[in-house]
Amino acid sequence: MTEQILQLQNSLEAIRNRYKNLNKKIDIIRSHVESNTMFKSKSITDILKELTEFSKLQNICAENYKALFNEELPEDATLDNIESKIQEYNSEVLKKETGAIIDKFKNLHSDVSDCQSSIDKFAAQLEGIESSKMALEEYKEAVADYIKFYSCVESNDTDERINFSLEETVFSEDSGLLLNLIQGMISIS
Structure with missing residues (x-):
């Protein structure tokens, strides 16, 4: 789209x-x-x-x-009418994508309590991203780390998880969460 x-x-x-x-x-x-x-x-x-x-x-x-x-x-x-319709459409797409990304991230689970606390903290940060004030591409960039993190949990590929943990992301400061990611201690519920 x-x-x-x-x-x-x-x-x-x-x-x-x-x-x-x-x-x-x-x-x-x-x-x-x-x-x-x-x-x-x-x-x-x-x-x-x-x-x-x-x-x-x-x-x-x-x-x-x-x-x-x-x-x-x-x-x-008119060109202005068409551009308005594009902006409305962008807003609708953004709302759908916002909900889908947040829902996916909220489905992450860990039996390790500190890890679950970190997941909850990052889910709250994700929800705090004000998508209504962003263009679709800006929003996708803002949530890219969250999508990649979810993808690492989903893939079960240890190399991918290690490589992700070495990248500079919003999760970089939370070494405990990244360690649990690498060890496969996070699942999708």
């Missing part, structure tokens, strides 16, 4: 840039109409080329919109 959002945002940006060129061509048309002068054939060719390029970009935007939202781009849509 993130790729589709990016494609739609890129097509909107390309249209914004193309509007500037199109506006210049409209000024040329307006100038000729107001002065009742003939168009140079190069001017006509340039205007038609610009309109063709604009039409292509608009079609790409419509395709990207449909791919993301599974509906046709409204004919009266």
